[in-house]
Structure formats: C-alpha cells, structure tokens
Amino acid sequence: MSNTIQYTVDTDGIATLIIDLPGKSMNVLCAELIADLSECVDKVATDKNVIGAVLTSGKAAFVAGADLTELGTAYDRGVDQVQGYEWSRQLSAVFRTMETCGKPFAVAINGLALGGGFELCLACHYRVLSDHPRAVLGLPEVSIGLIPGAGGTQRLPRLIGVEKALPVILQGKKLNPEKALELGVVHEVAPADELLQRAKDWLIKKPEPVAPWDTKGFRMPGGAGANTPKNAQTFMVGTALLAANTQHNYPAPIAAISAVYEGCITPFDTGLDIESQYFGQLVSGVTARNMMRSLFMNKGAADKLVRRPEGIEKSTVTKLGILGAGMMGAGIAYVSARAGIQVVLLDTDIEASERGKAYSEGLLNKAIKRGYSTQEKAEVLLDLIHPTTDYDDLEGCELVIEAVFESREIKAVVTAKTEAVIPASAIFASNTSTLPITGLAQASKRPESFIGLHFFSPVDKMPLVELIVGEKSSDQAIARGLDYIRQIRKTPIVVNDSPGFYTSRVFGTLTNEAMTMLAEGVNPALIENAAKMAGFPVGPLAVMDEVTLDLGYKITMQAAEDQGDDYTFASGFAVLRKFVEDLDRKGKRFGKGFYDYPEGEKKHLWPGLAELYPLSEQQPLAQEIMDRLLYRQALETARCFEEGVLDHPADADIGSIFGWGFPPWTGGTLSFIDTVGIRHFVGVCDRMARAYGPRFAVSDWLRERATQGESFYPG
Numbered sequence: 248m249s250n251t252i253q254y255t256v257d258t259d260g261i262a263t264l265i266i267d268l269p270g271k272s273m274n275v276l277c278a279e280l281i282a283d284l285s286e287c288v289d290k291v292a293t294d295k296n297v298i299g300a301v302l303t304s305g306k307a308a309f310v311a312g313a314d315l316t317e318l319g320t321a322y323d324r325g326v327d328q329v330q331g332y333e334w335s336r337q338l339s340a341v342f343r344t345m346e347t348c349g350k351p352f353a354v355a356i357n358g359l360a361l362g363g364g365f366e367l368c369l370a371c372h373y374r375v376l377s378d379h380p381r382a383v384l385g386l387p388e389v390s391i392g393l394i395p396g397a398g399g400t401q402r403l404p405r406l407i408g409v410e411k412a413l414p415v416i417l418q419g420k421k422l423n424p425e426k427a428l429e430l431g432v433v434h435e436v437a438p439a440d441e442l443l444q445r446a447k448d449w450l451i452k453k454p455e456p457v458a459p460w461d462t463k464g465f466r467m468p469g470g471a472g473a474n475t476p477k478n479a480q481t482f483m484v485g486t487a488l489l490a491a492n493t494q495h496n497y498p499a500p501i502a503a504i505s506a507v508y509e510g511c512i513t514p515f516d517t518g519l520d521i522e523s524q525y526f527g528q529l530v531s532g533v534t535a536r537n538m539m540r541s542l543f544m545n546k547g548a549a550d551k552l553v554r555r556p557e558g559i560e561k562s563t564v565t566k567l568g569i570l571g572a573g574m575m576g577a578g579i580a581y582v583s584a585r586a587g588i589q590v591v592l593l594d595t596d597i598e599a600s601e602r603g604k605a606y607s608e609g610l611l612n613k614a615i616k617r618g619y620s621t622q623e624k625a626e627v628l629l630d631l632i633h634p635t636t637d638y639d640d641l642e643g644c645e646l647v648i649e650a651v652f653e654s655r656e657i658k659a660v661v662t663a664k665t666e667a668v669i670p671a672s673a674i675f676a677s678n679t680s681t682l683p684i685t686g687l688a689q690a691s692k693r694p695e696s697f698i699g700l701h702f703f704s705p706v707d708k709m710p711l712v713e714l715i716v717g718e719k720s721s722d723q724a725i726a727r728g729l730d731y732i733r734q735i736r737k738t739p740i741v742v743n744d745s746p747g748f749y750t751s752r753v754f755g756t757l758t759n760e761a762m763t764m765l766a767e768g769v770n771p772a773l774i775e776n777a778a779k780m781a782g783f784p785v786g787p788l789a790v791m792d793e794v795t796l797d798l799g800y801k802i803t804m805q806a807a808e809d810q811g812d813d814y815t816f817a818s819g820f821a822v823l824r825k826f827v828e829d830l831d832r833k834g835k836r837f838g839k840g841f842y843d844y845p846e847g848e849k850k851h852l853w854p855g856l857a858e859l860y861p862l863s864e865q866q867p868l869a870q871e872i873m874d875r876l877l878y879r880q881a882l883e884t885a886r887c888f889e890e891g892v893l894d895h896p897a898d899a900d901i902g903s904i905f906g907w908g909f910p911p912w913t914g915g916t917l918s919f920i921d922t923v924g925i926r927h928f929v930g931v932c933d934r935m936a937r938a939y940g941p942r943f944a945v946s947d948w949l950r951e952r953a954t955q956g957e958s959f960y961p962g
C-alpha cells in the first residue's frame with residue numbers, strides 16, 4: 248500500500264500515479280516516496296493489463312526536489328562518501344528501472360518541478376508541461392552545494408546538448424514553459440486541465456518505451472565530450488570561468504561540469520555511476536552542509552517567521568508611514584507598495600518627498616523596459632505612494648518606519664510628532680543603522696510599541712531586514728514587525744539591542760580590518776583580491792566606497808561623543824578620518840573614495856594611496872589576509888552571541904550572508920567557526936591577537952567553549 252502515490256488503472260489499461268505526500272503542501276523526494284515509486288514502477292512493469300503509466304501530482308506544484316532535511320543533516324550524522332554515493336544510486340536506479348522496464352511512462356507536469364522532481368520528469372519517455380507561468384523546470388542543486396544526483400547531469404546533456412544543458416546545471420537557470428518547449432526539454436505544453444488527457448493520448452498510441460540514449464546508434468546533440476570544437480570551447484572556457492568565479496571555494500560546480508564531461512563520453516549507465524560518485528563526495532562534505540543549512544533550511548524557517556512570538560494574532564499592514572524620503576525611505580516605500588501597501592512618504596519639503604516617490608518610478612521604468620512589468624502595473628504601484636510633508640496624513644497607519652538622518656535629536660522630534668497622530672495601537676520602527684533602539688524609544692510615549700527595522704541598501708535588492716528588540720519592545724510589536732517583513736517578502740533576523748546591533752557591528756570589523764591593513768602598508772589591491780578569493784562579492788575598500796565613508800565616520804563620531812573618555816577608536820579609524828576630514832574622499836556617491844571613478848571608465852584604486860600608505864617591504868600571503876578578514880568577523884559574532892545580542896546561530900549566519908555578503912560556502916559567521924573547529928579557531932585568534940592586537944583577543948567564555956569542544960550548532 249502506497250502512502251504517497253495514488254495508483255489507479257483505467258479501462259484503457261493506463262495506470263495513473265498521483266504523487267501526493269500526505270500532510271505536506273509540497274511533494275519532495277523523501278525515502279517513503281522513493282520506495283513507493285519503486286513499488287508502483289514494478290506494478291506497471293509486471294501487470295499485463297497495464298499498457299503504460301502517467302505520473303502527475305496532487306499538489307499545485309509537481310515535485311519540488313529532494314527532501315533536504317535528510318540531505319542537509321548528512322554531514323552532521325557522519326554520512327560518508329560511500330553512503331552518499333549509495334543514496335544517489337538508489338534513486339537513480341528507480342528512475343532507470345522506470346525508463347527501461349518495457350512500459351512507456353509519460354508525465355503530466357502540472358506545476359514547478361525542480362531538482363529530483365525535474366530529474367524524474369527527464370526519466371519519463373514523454374513530458375507534457377502546464378502552460379502556467381509558475382510551472383518552471385530547473386536543477387538548482389549547485390546553489391546549495393550539490394549536483395543533480397538522479398541522472399540530471401546525464402539525461403539533460405544527452406537530450407539538448409552540452410552547451411544548452413550546462414547553464415541549467417551550473418547556474419540553476421530555470422526554464423519556463425516556453426523555454427522548456429523551445430529547448431526540447433518537454434514534448435508539449437498544454438493548459439493544466441488538458442495535461443492528463445494529452446499524456447494518455449500519447450500512451451494510447453502504444454509508443455516504443457525507449458529513451459533516445461537507449462536507442463542503437465544514439466548520438467548526443469552537438470557531440471559528446473570535448474570532441475567537437477564547440478564543446479571543447481564550452482568545457483575549457485566553462486572550467487576557467489568556474490574557477491575564476493568560485494575561487495575554488497565551492498566544489499559543486501566543478502563536480503557538475505566534471506560529471507557532464509566524464510559521464511557523456513561513457514555509456515549511459517556508467518555516466519549515472521560517475522554522477523553518483525561526485526554526489527557522494529559533495530553530500531558528505533561540509534560545504535554542502537553549510538549551504539543547505541543556511542541558504543535553504545534556516546532561511547526557509549526565517550521566512551516562515553520561526554522567531555515570531557507565539558499566541559499573537561497574524562497582522563497585515565494596509566497603511567504604512569515612512570519618515571524621511573531619502574535613499575532608505577524611498578527604497579522602503581517601493582518594496583512596500585510592491586506588496587500592495589498604501590504608503591505615506593513624508594519629508595521636510597515636498598520636493599524631497601516627491602523625489603522619494605520618483606525613485607519608485609525610476610525602478611518601474613527600468614522593469615518595464617526589461618519586460619518585467621507593465622505601464623498599468625506601474626501606475627497601480629505608484630498610486631499607492633503618497634508624498635507629503637503633513638503629519639496628519641499619517642493618521643490610520645498601522646506601522647510607521649522612521650528613516651530620517653542618523654541623528655538622535657531629529658529622530659526624537661519626528662517620533663513625538665508622529666505619535667501625536669497615529670493610532671495608539673500602531674507600531675513605530677526606526678531604520679537606524681547603529682543608534683540603540685532602547686535609547687531612541689525614550690523619545691516615545693509607547694516604548695513597548697517601538698522596535699528597530701534595519702533595512703539594507705539598496706532596499707529593493709537586499710533580501711534581509713534585521714529586527715531589533717529594544718529593552719521594552721513587546722512581543723506584540725515583534726510579531727507585527729515580523730508579519731510586515733513577511734508581507735514585503737524579505738527575510739528577517741531578530742537581534743537584541745546594542746550599538747550597531749549585529750550586522751552593522753560585525754560589518755564594521757570587516758572594514759576596520761581592511762583599513763588597518765592599508766595603514767600597515769599592505770598593498771590595497773592585495774586586500775581587495777584576497778577578500779574576493781575568500782568569497783566576498785567585492786573587496787572591503789570598494790564596499791566602503793559604496794556605503795560611503797561618511798556614514799562610518801559619522802557613526803564613530805556619534806559613538807565617541809556618547810561614550811566620552813571611555814571610547815576607544817578602532818585600529819583603522821585614522822584612515823577613515825583622513826579620507827573624510829582631510830581628503831574629502833567620502834566614497835562613490837561623492838565621486839571619489841578609496842577608488843577613483845572616472846566617467847565612462849572602470850573604477851580603479853586611487854593612486855594617491857601609494858603615497859599615503861607606502862607598501863611594506865614584506866607583503867603578507869593572501870591566505871593571511873583572508874584569515875584576518877574572516878576570523879575577525881567571526882570572532883565579533885561570537886562576542887554578539889556571548890553578550891546575548893544574538894540568541895540563535897541561524898540569525899548570525901543568515902544575517903551575515905544576506906546582510907553583507909559573508910561568503911556562503913562558510914555557512915555564515917558562526918558556521919565558519921564550527922567549520923574550522925572551535926579549538927582551531929581559538930588557536931588562530933590567539934596568534935592573531937599577538938600579531939595584530941587585542942581586537943583578536945578571545946574571551947574566557949569562548950575559550951571555555953573551545954576547551955569543551957562545544958560547537959555553536961548541536962553536533
């Protein structure tokens with residue numbers, strides 16, 4: 248008896264297999280489904296009354312992929328390479344039996360089919376895909392540190408050729424119905440309600456149940472291996488590009504291209520075996536664990552609001568107020584209106600408010616040009632944004648987000664003015680980068696309704712929002728803040744109050760370390776390139792130019808003023824001071840910073856750096872620079888954990904990857920410590936504290952954890 252597949256046979260002798268996992272909103276290839284599928288395939292193969300079968304799903308989507316709760320914990324459960332290989336072989340063998348059992352299998356792909364779900368389709372002899380725009384096909388395994396392990400790297404190139412298959416396998420490119428048909432990945436595209444009949448119409452013709460690669464004299468489209476000039480180029484350039492883009496931090500893309508190359512010059516079944524060997528290596532490795540855990544499982548849980556306090560009714564924002572229509576306010580207005588929320592965008596003068604709204608118009612015009620939006624949709628969105636200078640317009644807002652200048656005084660004034668108009672039940676959130684929320688809440692009459700909602704720039708692109716819990720913030724305020732973040736389809740992390748909270752504080756250690764190295768005479772190009780080698784999207788000096796040097800300077804000066812004599816300037820602050828106070832090089836927005844931005848040319852490091860900071864004779868190894876950057880941030884994160892700024896390692900990891908681009912292969916800042924091993928981590932920090940100063944000093948708390956061998960995630 249199958250629990251996950253409904254099996255019926257009609258009067259024409261066609262078996263229908265409806266995949267429908269009980270109690271789940273999505274079908275995933277879990278162990279039970281694989282066993283049930285194997286049983287159903289045997290039934291089809293051996294029942295003389297059955298002429299063929301059609302597979303489909305009982306859910307809105309077809310099959311979303313493998314069950315990552317099983318794969319994602321493989322490393323932690325000590326699954327080795329051989330066991331990983333066996334997993335892949337097992338699923339691959341079921342699909343292969345289906346393909347070669349002598350009965351034809353068609354698939355009615357009624358919605359999205361990803362990873363193993365798409366591989367299942369590829370193993371069927373005939374594929375009919377729904378014409379619904381959400382019915383996309385794809386192999387996203389590489390993005391979570393794996394490769395397709397159920398024939399995807401073998402069937403797809405044999406079906407459409409290496410050149411067209413590689414972008415799908417290596418970049419996880421999704422295929423919409425039109426593209427899937429054009430590439431020949433599916434045989435037909437049809438309206439959802441006709442899929443089953445079309446598949447049955449094909450079966451009724453009693454087709455030959457043989458895959459193209461099992462026919463005599465089969466030749467791969469475009470040729471196999473590197474034997475054709477085009478393929479030779481694809482493999483050579485592809486491998487070089489992968490090495491450049493991944494800096495060998497990610498084993499999956501290289502494994503994927505190897506599986507395609509090696510597998511396609513061998514017989515099909517050998518190819519499947521080669522694929523399984525690579526899969527086994529990856530799934531038992533730490534990089535895949537890190538990526539599955541942070542990018543998929545923990546991010547998925549955050550998106551579903553795992554940190555939301557219980558017992559509070561779900562809320563929706565219908566009218567949002569935004570104070571300050573500058574860079575951040577304008578971005579928040581756009582993402583909120585995009586979610587259908589009515590926005591009141593307030594600034595000190597109407598031109599500024601309107602400029603804030605015009606930012607949305609600019610983004611929408613770009614989207615229309617690229618075919619992602621239409622004039623009508625753009626108008627609906629723009630109609631939702633109301634620019635104003637009048638506080639009375641904020642009446643009825645369920646949530647107000649303050650994004651005025653980073654000044655405690657100005658923030659206090661606008662808080663009081665707003666609270667005079669908004670309902671007593673409304674939530675007030677500050678988008679401050681660094682000012683402690685508890686302090687800002689002193690300007691509020693309702694500190695329990697006061698939270699921090701820290702967005703990242705540019706707001707329309709950055710997926711993260713850091714929710715900061717002030718000393719008096721109520722569960723109600725946290726829950727409603729999280730509901731809003733979900734409403735605008737961003738990923739939340741929840742942190743406790745402290746200067747710089749979590750993300751700004753740790754990001755500050757990255758930029759400070761880079762400036763310290765610059766002052767020590769380390770070649771700036773080496774700093775930038777080593778950061779990229781470690782897996783950062785851009786070098787730290789370039790990042791500082793992007794966010795403006797001015798911002799870091801002002802934040803530091805404010806903190807110094809607040810703390811008076813107790814304040815210790817960070818090791819790299821002299822560099823920042825020089826650039827802002829003496830050189831007036833405040834970053835990209837001002838046309839100059841650590842880089843020059845000549846018009847129409849690529850930016851380049853400012854030549855004046857060489858004079859200001861003469862290169863030391865002995866340059867460090869790139870690895871040492873990479874380690875300084877990674878260890879410094881991880882150590883600061885551990886301190887945040889120790890101090891209770893962070894309650895959960897998942898918040899640290901998600902925040903670092905999605906907030907400021909900490910390399911995903913590490914799994915994030917705390918996963919990095921677990922990955923290198925906490926004892927080793929402490930050893931390296933001790934050495935660095937001796938070499939570079941007390942900012943690398945390890946606390947007793949962390950040392951004790953290391954002595955106990957206690958990882959941040961349960962082992």
Ligand code: NAD
Nearest residue numbers: 571572573574575594595650651652653678679680702704
């Ligand atoms: P910005 O200078 O671009 O915009 C600030 C806007 O606030 C301006 O349009 C200004 O006219 C307006 N304003 C000033 N006083 C006002 C008042 N009394 N009433 C109404 N409007 C007023 O600044 P920004 O970069 O958008 O930053 C805004 C806030 O967001 C700051 O607290 C900043 O620390 C924080 N933040 C900035 C970033 C970033 O990357 N820029 C990221 C996260 C958070």
